[in-house]
Amino acid sequence: MASRKIVWRLLSIAVLAVATGVALLAAGCGDDDERELTIYSGRSPDLIGPLLQRFAEETGINVRVRYGGTAQLATLLVEEGDQSPADIYIAQDAGALGAVQAAGLFADLDDDVLDLVPSAYRSREGQWVGLSGRARVLIYNTEAFDPSELPTSILELTDPKWRGRVAWAPPNGSFQAWVTALRVGEGEEAARAWLEGMKANDAAEFPNNVSIVAAVGRGEVDLGLVNHYYLHRFLAEEGEGFPARNYHTGPGDIGTLVNVAGAGVLKTSERSDEAREFLEFMLGEEAQRYYAETNSEYPLIAGVPSASHLTPIAELQPPDIDLSDLADLEGTLRLLRSAGVLP
Structure with a gap:
């Protein structure tokens, strides 16, 4: 377990070293027909960078990340409209995801992706999904x-x-x-x-x-x-x-x-298969355990417990807010x- 945490820390340092504006996380394969995703991330490199690097390494998909403030990137997506290069938008809160959805920029997500998390932590219309609580x-x-x-x-x-x-x-x-x-x-x-x-x-x-x-x-x-x-x-x-x-x-x-950090797929993306792989990875056991053990955030999928030092999410009794x-x-x-x- 200790060595695994050290690996995550080293990956974090590597990502932070290049995360100035746009970072390219290379998967390490040299195929001519390389697969790629462009992600706009309103979450900072120290919170999500190691997961993006791990995704690139495990799937062979190169990841180009534009880091910025959640609201700043939501505004940018609206300004770019159908000319945006982004495939995926990651936000630190549901409000920003809802604003991008309201602008008509998100695609519908498959039910089997949405069903990985409880309905309270995903879009009512099925266009974004929570990744952590x-x-x-x-x-x-x-x-x-x-x-x-x-x-x-x-x-x-x-x-x-x-x-x-x-x-x-x-x-x-x-x-x-x-x-x-x-x-x-x-x-x-x-x-x-x-x-x-x-x-x-x-x-x-x-x-x-x-x-x-x-x-x-x-x-x-x-x-x-x-x-x-x-x-x-x-x-x-x-x-x-x-x-x-x-x-x-x-x-x-x-x-x-209880709010969520979450993600949606841009309607204009031509990389829907890669985007689906990304969401499935982020809602998989490895990534959810990372959120729990390294970030002390709440995992959202069944079967992954929150860190022992946290009050379980089921015991928080938050307000009835959609x-x-x-x-x-x-x-x-x-x-x-x-x-x-x-x-």
Whole structure:
């Protein structure tokens, strides 16, 4: 097991070394009739690069990857339209996948691919599929709180008792996807009131999840709104003494949303066979175990357990939100700006 992890780490380093804009992951075969896939990835090289390299090696399919922000690449796909070179789009959240689907750019996926994951984690219309699960959590400083002192709902953070003690990341894509879910689950006016209340309560702004976890660990802030797996990177590097832990709010609370990183195949792709192979690989046992064991994300296929240090996904009791309803990123950005949360 240790040697396998070392291989993954070496592959990760190799991918990171070339992942500037567009990376070509060569399969190592020199056939004239080489098979190839072009992937637009809104997931960073450290999270997905080793899997893309492994896919190329195992299938003989050369993979050309364009890395970028999830929203940035979704916008690019819409701008490129039927001239896009992309075969597959990988996004860090269901909202971006839904936006590309709403633009009419995705092809229908085969049922036997869709059926690999539960219906809650794939497109209602069958045009994208989740690859891994990511839960929203409150991360808290263990030297400041006992979990029994924490709120049972994320909506309680506008209470004056939390003034200046909570970190959030409005520019971050995963936070924006969560705000879209807040709009869907609680309504537009409730979402606006919460955002304005957080701003009035002096929520500390950070650029991303990593910086929030680091700040909570330093004691700079007491609480933060993040995806669950970022903490486990810090624990792996700094040990169990790192003074922060994840906290799941109450059953059905919007603060426990489980979103997905996922993928869809572009309608204009002429490499449907290769694209299908890719999705089957990403939803196969090897890739799903990688998500669980290396990334501390939730695997989505049956038979692959989540990491032992995570609350099982079946026990999270997330809100009843259809991920297919999270496509209105533009509406969320307008709300964030009008609430004074984004410039």
